[in-house]
Amino acid sequence: MHRRLGWKERAFGYSSLIPYIAYTAVFWGYPFIWMLVLTFTKWNYFSSPKFNGFGNFITIFSDLMFWRIVLNTLNFLAFLIPMVLVASLVFALLLTKVKFGRTFIMLSFLLANVSSGVAYSLLFSNLFSVNGPVNRFLEETFGFTVPWFSNPELAVFSICLIITWKFIGYYGLILYAGLLSIPNSIYEAAQLDGATKSVIFWKITLPLLNPSLITVTILATTLTFGIFTEPYLITGGGPMYRTLTFMVYMYDTAFKRINPSYATTIAIVTAGLSYGLVMLIRKFFEKEVVFV
Amino acid sequence: MKREKIASYIITFVMLALAILWIYPYIWLVLSSFKPVEDIYTRFWPKRLTLEHYKFILQASERLHRPFVRAFMNSLFVTVTVTASVIVTSAILGYVISKIEFRLGKAIFNFILYQMLFPGFMFIIPMFILIRNLGWLNTYKALIVPSLISAWGTFMFAQAFKGIPKDYIEAARIDGANELWIVFKIMLPLAYSTASIVGLFTFIGTWDNFMWPLMVVRDYNKMPLSVLLASFNHEYAGYVGPVLAGAVIQTLPMLIIFLILRKFFLQGISITLK
Numbered sequence: 001m002h003r004r005l006g007w008k009e010r011a012f013g014y015s016s017l018i019p020y021i022a023y024t025a026v027f028w029g030y031p032f033i034w035m036l037v038l039t040f041t042k043w044n045y046f047s048s049p050k051f052n053g054f055g056n057f058i059t060i061f062s063d064l065m066f067w068r069i070v071l072n073t074l075n076f077l078a079f080l081i082p083m084v085l086v087a088s089l090v091f092a093l094l095l096t097k098v099k100f101g102r103t104f105i106m107l108s109f110l111l112a113n114v115s116s117g118v119a120y121s122l123l124f125s126n127l128f129s130v131n132g133p134v135n136r137f138l139e140e141t142f143g144f145t146v147p148w149f150s151n152p153e154l155a156v157f158s159i160c161l162i163i164t165w166k167f168i169g170y171y172g173l174i175l176y177a178g179l180l181s182i183p184n185s186i187y188e189a190a191q192l193d194g195a196t197k198s199v200i201f202w203k204i205t206l207p208l209l210n211p212s213l214i215t216v217t218i219l220a221t222t223l224t225f226g227i228f229t230e231p232y233l234i235t236g237g238g239p240m241y242r243t244l245t246f247m248v249y250m251y252d253t254a255f256k257r258i259n260p261s262y263a264t265t266i267a268i269v270t271a272g273l274s275y276g277l278v279m280l281i282r283k284f285f286e287k288e289v290v291f292v
Numbered sequence: 293m294k295r296e297k298i299a300s301y302i303i304t305f306v307m308l309a310l311a312i313l314w315i316y317p318y319i320w321l322v323l324s325s326f327k328p329v330e331d332i333y334t335r336f337w338p339k340r341l342t343l344e345h346y347k348f349i350l351q352a353s354e355r356l357h358r359p360f361v362r363a364f365m366n367s368l369f370v371t372v373t374v375t376a377s378v379i380v381t382s383a384i385l386g387y388v389i390s391k392i393e394f395r396l397g398k399a400i401f402n403f404i405l406y407q408m409l410f411p412g413f414m415f416i417i418p419m420f421i422l423i424r425n426l427g428w429l430n431t432y433k434a435l436i437v438p439s440l441i442s443a444w445g446t447f448m449f450a451q452a453f454k455g456i457p458k459d460y461i462e463a464a465r466i467d468g469a470n471e472l473w474i475v476f477k478i479m480l481p482l483a484y485s486t487a488s489i490v491g492l493f494t495f496i497g498t499w500d501n502f503m504w505p506l507m508v509v510r511d512y513n514k515m516p517l518s519v520l521l522a523s524f525n526h527e528y529a530g531y532v533g534p535v536l537a538g539a540v541i542q543t544l545p546m547l548i549i550f551l552i553l554r555k556f557f558l559q560g561i562s563i564t565l566k
Contacts, residue, residue, distance in 0.1 A: 012471035013392040016384050017400055020441065027438050028407065031418035038418065045424075099304045101311075107554065108311035111318065114550040116500045118518040119539035122525055123321050126532060132333055133320065165314070173558065226413060229502050233522055247413060251503065254417050267414045274411065 038264040045260060056265035066266070068241055069249055070273075072156070075242070076224050079160035084171055084220045085213065087164055091172035092179055109169025117229035124162045125149065125234040149235050152242040159230050159243060163223070171216045178212030179205070210287045217285070218278050225274040246270040318543075325537040332532055345533035349541070356528065357512055363520035364541060370435045370516060371498045371545075377440045378494045379487055385441070386449025387475045391461060401450060407443040413503075420507050434508040435516065439498060445490045452486035453479055488556035495549050517542050 039056055041049035060066050091109070098105060115123075128134050128148040135145040148158040182205065190200050206213075228247035231237055237244035237252075246266060254263035320336070325345055327338040349360045389401040419438060428434040456479060464474050480487060505519045512520065521538045529535070550557060 009392045010394045013388045013394055013397055016388050017396055023441055031415045031422050034418035034421050094303050094307055097300045097303045098307050099300050101308050105307050105311040108315045112314055114546050116542045117502055118522050119542040122535055122539050123317055260417050264417050271411050271414050
């Protein structure tokens with residue numbers, strides 16, 4: 001009896017996994033092989049791929065535009081990571097102190113998070129345009145305007161600003177959940193030992209929040225390597241190629257310069273860089289946290 | 293103690309003010325889409341409300357060969373199909389790899405973990421080549437078929453099902469239930485919060501997807517709204533009103549589904565922490 005039941009469920013298992021395997025072979029395996037083929041060949045969609053060895057990788061490291069994008073990405077990270085970490089940490093800390101309206105506050109910040117990439121890019125490019133409402137307000141009250149998207153360095157900052165707008169609610173709630181998971185007894189013990197508020201924050205709250213802070217840092221880092229919609233729609237990669245990202249370069253290489261093999265190489269190198277940076281962050285900043 | 297109480301009230305009001313500042317862009321967007329064009333950049337409160345931008349989108353767009361209504365329906369069709377399929381396939385596969393003990397299931401579970409290591413953008417150009425070789429460019433298939441099964445969704449269901457005791461399944465089997473019945477009548481209702489999270493994130497991700505449809509669909513009649521809106525903005529950026537009205541329409545379904553399932557969104561966040 002038992003055996004027959006076991007046979008029946010395994011039959012169900014095979015009959016659902018076999019279609020899955022067939023599907024995955026076509027929509028994952030086949031592209032995976034093409035990915036390998038493309039990186040080691042030269043191809044323009046039409047002729048047959050020509051073997052190129054490590055040629056694409058050699059090209060990429062001598063490609064000035066690639067290094068420009070590496071610098072751009074570091075520039076994005078230098079703004080985005082501190083902005084996102086500080087803002088979401090402040091958000092989470094303040095949220096623990098809020099007396100009423102917590103649901104409304106959380107929802108407002110999360111609404112920003114579920115905005116559509118295309119819609120919010122169009123929204124902010126209008127809101128922050130040269131003679132848009134924000135600049136008009138600044139002109140009327142302070143007598144100056146800000147070239148949000150037309151000054152090279154400011155354009156990077158502005159894109160980071162709108163990404164921060166979008167993600168504070170999400171990242172802030174990750175940290176908020178982390179804060180709630182720290183047992184109250186630890187704070188009480190510290191207070192009994194006469195620890196001041198700043199000592200408690202720096203020596204207890206921050207170290208115990210390490211796992212959530214690392215999660216947010218990693219999420220924001222991988223996000224930075226994948227930025228596409230904002231520069232594609234708002235700045236077009238300019239001014240002076242300063243907001244050009246790996247994804248925009250990959251897209252343009254594949255479809256405007258008709259070079260899919262080089263575009264795939266860009267994707268692989270981007271994934272490698274992103275993975276490497278995440279590993280470095282984990283190695284240097286991640287601490288094991290155990291609540292006793 | 294009293295000072296702390298006052299401080300926390302001040303913090304509450306600061307946070308409420310920030311919350312309103314955070315939705316200000318949305319308020320501006322919605323108000324602007326109803327303002328006459330000359331007021332969009334100059335006034336916050338409209339002098340009068342107008343539906344001209346929405347009318348423009350509904351009718352005049354046909355003249356410019358930018359069928360917004362059709363694009364909205366395309367987005368809806370693609371998104372609903374993908375979301376439904378991901379929930380169904382993820383539930384079945386998640387059940388198979390977490391609750392049925394056989395070697396192939398274990399192997400597939402490990403393979404799914406391995407799959408999730410790769411960022412999606414690595415596959416996007418090889419995937420384009422596959423779709424091109426299949427002759428699916430400019431079809432709905434290009435937008436739907438590659439997303440019918442989700443490694444992440446399967447993983448989420450597998451994790452949720454692991455926590456459900458096997459006795460439930462055994463009892464149902466003794467009553468003569470078949471496996472599909474068990475998945476959809478016993479397991480899925482017990483994992484409704486996972487189903488909502490997978491559904492919500494799949495819906496939002498598919499509706500908002502931009503790079504992929506930009507690559508595979510050039511035909512205005514097959515475009516999802518995100519791409520049509522972007523291309524409209526590219527060519528007719530001067531039509532600020534219609535662009536903003538389009539942005540409202542593009543945002544609305546995501547907001548609605550989020551507000552319906554907001555409870556699970558919060559649960560989803562605490563799950564990603566584990």
